Amino acid sequence: MSMVIDVHVHPGFYEKISGDKEELEFRKKQAHWDLMSPFPVELTRTQMKFAHVDKLVLLPMDLTTSAGGWVVSNEQVCTMVQEAPDLFFGFASVDPYREDALEVLEKAFKEQGLMGLYLNPSKQAFFPDDPMMDKIYEKCVEYNKPIIFSAGMSFCDDCLMKYGKPLNFEPVAIKYPELRICIGHMGWPFIYETAAMILKYPNVYADTSMLYMDSPEQFMKDVFMNQFGRLWLDNDFGDKIMFGSNNPRFRTARIKRGLESLDIRPETLEKILGGNAEKFLGLEVK
DSSP, rough: OOOEEEEEEOOOOGGGGOOOHHHHHHOOOOOOOOOOOOOOOOHHHHHHHHHHHHHEEEOOOEEEHHHHHEEEEEHHHHHHHHOOOEEEEEEOOOTTTSHHHHHHHHHHOOOOOOOOOOEOHHHTTTTOOGGGGGGHHHHHHHTOOOEEEOOOOSSOTTTGGGGOOOGGGGHHHHHHHSOEEGGGGGTTHHHHHHHHHHOOOOEEEOOOOOOOOOOOHHHHIIIIIIIIIOOOOOOTTTSSSEOOOTTTTOOOHHHHHHHHTTTOOHHHIIIIIHHHHHHHTTTOOO
């Protein structure tokens, strides 16, 4: 039985890393988390136990050159992984415009032991196939680290959708076939582009952290059963979709509940809830 893994979690409000009020206000402003406040990790542990979720992948974000700081730093992610190693996996981030980007990644992968890289092309204002990104992708390949990209729509007014369209990742998938890539948020609303990408390229995945309307059950049904073909998940790309929630904006338990309501085979659901993530994260490699 695979672990249940939420691959898309932003750790903005754990008490352990929320003691600086100015930093917390910066976090709220940059990520549009205005109504949220700090809480203990034990609350998350209780929630995940109730939801039958084993692991959360924590995603930081480096906005050093554009905003002068981090929306959660690599070091803070390490702090949370050390605080609850049974609950968290940690990813790194890097601002691709910073001159020491490779040094930041080298430290993240070699010293801090972070499991992958999170990038947000819309918020960090870059096209995925910009030549400046090659050195970053090469570093990920060197250390066999996957990348989760934020893709599709964001409500933030400084996040232009042109950077995060799913087809923008096609040149990267071709140039770096050994680099595992996740198109975050299913690239919503450009979900057919995402479908094409995960069908065509063996190294491209997607996660389910979409901006749902109505209820999670209704929204997941609409996307995966109505807008996509009825059997696409079971027969075509059930091994390329990963469970992701976009927590804390959306609760992990609610997104999981929406996925569990789908009329799909149990083995497909098991892969979506964790088996595919184990492969993406490299947990199957011994």
